[in-house]
Amino acid sequence: MYNEFFEAQSSLIMKKNSFFTSFLVAGISCLSAPFSQAELVDGLIEYWAFDGDYAAGLDASNDGVLVKSGTGDASFVLGKFGSAVDLENSIGNQAVINVGDPAQFxxxxxxxxxxxxxxxxxxxxxxxxxxxQAEGGNWRIARHGTSGTNFKWSISGPASVAANIDQQDGSWHHVVVTHPSPEDGGEVTMYIDGVAVRTAANWILGNGSGFQMQIGGNAQASNRGWDGNIDDVALWDRALTEEEVALIWNGGEGASIESLTQGPATPLQIVDVAHTDTGNNILVDLAFTSREGRSYSVFSTNDLSLPLTSWTELNDDVPAAVGESTTVFRVNFNTQGLPLDEHQFFVVAENP
Structure with a gap:
């Protein structure tokens, strides 16, 4: 009945918006979306995932070293992603993490x-x-004040961005500070849990004064260690955009820096298409590369002149197959109400 519809066609080579063609098989053109990671890789200096150790994600010379005094201590606990480091600090009892070369940060x-x-x-x-990275003209993010509600990014003196937010709740929270250079222009912005809570004029960052960058502490001031958990710390040598901050916040679910910058071993692509003609219906199985724990959206159209926003969304929550590197999604032309035209185009996109 539909044999002519499924005759093999020549490969379709094209690029539409940010979606790339994989191939055309059995009369069905299959497009797949690349992972949106390039932007966050740009300018990434280093990150620390704290997944059971203090290793740096990019350069081993930036691996963290735990420094303890008194009864201060650290352990690895369940994190926002994988594990996190739990620092136990009090007056005279400190546990902080030194990282990298002072000049680099x-x-x-x-x-x-x-x-x-x-x-x-x-x-x-x-x-x-x-x-x-110390005091004076150098940078730091800290809680300030006896109530703990003042969260501050500061350089020196009045050069600070402070947000009065009560976060003494044991829940995971996220902070991003973007600090453009005076030459680049723009404002310093502090984001808490995905929301830009404060902005201020930018200031000139100092030279580090030879002090070590610390996670959970301040190398120039004792007894200022963080008491709580820390996970997925990252630094860039540029100001992130609002859209990039939103990618990391990811609606509160979060997305690890590793997942946003490393990507899978193979790119997202449709690797196989199979069809079944039942006589009354057409079933098409799309097989695509996937990452366990992620979900995918599938779109279709028979008109490539339409923008992707006008394509038919077949499913917005296709779970990746457990223990497999590929996932198969079945399209039922009858129940989906898709037209049986000469060509049907599909896009598979990984959800944030």
Missing amino acids: AFEAGSMSISAWYTTESLYTDWGTLVS
């Missing part, structure tokens, strides 16, 4: 962004430092 007179996930426990002093 100073960003002197340049641009930078920092992202981190965290939970709060006690605020045992006026300052609880999440990430920093």
